[in-house]
Amino acid sequence: NAGVTQTPKFQVLKTGQSMTLQCAQDMNHNSMYWYRQDPGMGLRLIYYSASEGTTDKGEVPNGYNVSRLNKREFSLRLESAAPSQTSVYFCASSEATPREYFGPGTRLTVT
């Protein structure tokens, strides 16, 4: 039972490049989330998916797209990376309660 897994762990991109961050959970949770964490700003919600087939914008969605591929997997795509997207990205999942289980994170640097 791995919980929430994320790939890659680290990534360096040049401005304008694209990439997809992958997330999978094996807890059969309906809800999945993508957050970014920046120093002094806590965690901010980018997008979430309340159930398979649905996605909604969070607090900071600009510059990102998501896909809920199936119940297990929720990916985050940066179409044209910008230095402002340098951050640590966390995927999380939850069931009926608000309690969220976080993945190990992806450290992204955009130069």
Next chain:
Amino acid sequence: GQQVMQIPQYQHVQEGEDFTTYCNSSTTLSNIQWYKQRPGGHPVFLIQLVKSGEVKKQKRLTFQFGEAKKNSSLHITATQTTDVGTYFCAGSFNNNDMRFGAGTRLTVKP
């Protein structure tokens, strides 16, 4: 907009001293959660508070939810080096929106 303010941003204590972090919202929360993130790690759920005035304890950690459900605190008694990390609150609003506080980074000097 809806937000949760958390103070202090940093706290450095001597091992054995107490530590408290506070969260405050301008609007009523339906519940509040607390998470701990070790350096280089990911947030780990500690507890959820739902009821007005609720107090819960986990060993040396005491969590409180205010009577008006607009503020909360986490108090650690006699800190240990294993308590090092960043503590976040996350408040849920009545529209199911959840906001994290900015976190309090605790360092403990042995």
